[in-house]
Amino acid sequence: MLKLYGFSKVNAVARGHTRDLRVLWALQEMQLPFEIAGMDHPAHELNTDAYRRLSPFEQIPALDDDGLLLSESAAILVYLAKKTGRLMPGDSAGEAQVLRWCFAAMNTVEPPMLALMVLDWSADGSCAKHREFLVGWVNRVLTNLNLWLTDREFVATTEFSIADILMAHVLSAGVKDESLVAPYPRVLAYRGRCLARPAWQRAHAAYCERVVAG
């Protein structure tokens, strides 16, 4: 049985934003049976040699599939897509496009959004010039994504794929201030299309029921 290491407790602010949700969404799309190993947060359980064998950077999620150990949410999604033949085309050209958009979500769209979020957590309010730079960076990325979504339903291919799970989660969990995405109608419609999927609704509802305040 697939064993997913995810959160069992998350503080109210982080609920819905944790990366185990990406895998939980994919598992619902693929209708794969799984069990959850609930990790606490803030978690000394993460900071152990045993957990670092699964997840070298002490991150959630991690996956144990009968001894095959994986971390990095995007890598877990690629693995599950290959295992099931779902949410990624089987031909090499289609697979290349899905991987391109997995990396785009993780390495082009998420970094400026994450940098902005981390700035707002950790700064003492004196970083106006840097904040302005980061907001500009986010806007450049969203402008191009909005353009790409002209006449496209999903980012990588004509079908919904694991790249859309990553991108839609980045565009929702990664955005603290909705006014950032508001000027981009196609990005908003795309995100709405992805989050309206029954598999996301099921994954999110089960997560909210399970995950309690830490």
Added chain:
Amino acid sequence: MLKLYGFSKVNAVARGHTRDLRVLWALQEMQLPFEIAGMDHPAHELNTDAYRRLSPFEQIPALDDDGLLLSESAAILVYLAKKTGRLMPGDSAGEAQVLRWCFAAMNTVEPPMLALMVLDWSADGSCAKHREFLVGWVNRVLTNLNLWLTDREFVATTEFSIADILMAHVLSAGVKDESLVAPYPRVLAYRGRCLARPAWQRAHAAYCERVVAG
């Protein structure tokens, strides 16, 4: 013939740091013939509909392999590894580990380093508290990478892989201040091992010869 869209002009500060070098390194490892489409920088050529069809976020590098168009340096490396059967194991478990470490380089190790570099470019010097937070984040990542490299020659498997190209490039191009990595002897030795490869030496020398100050 593979056509790689890379830089032809780079200012002195950015030389060696641009992401086309990751693909140039892989092409040398794989001994694949290719031609370079040199883009200028700062580049209005990037900001065109034609280039956005190759690279939706107007980034370098992009690849055109007889009409198969790709962007995102990591996705290009995965594509080339599959095309050649080089620098990635052929079995699904080995491939999953290499992909895990490609995503780790791009989404776990690079983001805090990039956030710190961008802060130092763009801030007006008033962000001491935020900077301290980012330095702490970089150190947590490097501590765990240093631990992972105990008794390991390369990050993903026992052989050098595309994940090592990405990780070694992040650990060199992503580090402006060497005192950040100095406390991590296994990270330093690992980076040195990767950068000592003849394919990197050839790729870097050819790039330096070709790329002129912009």
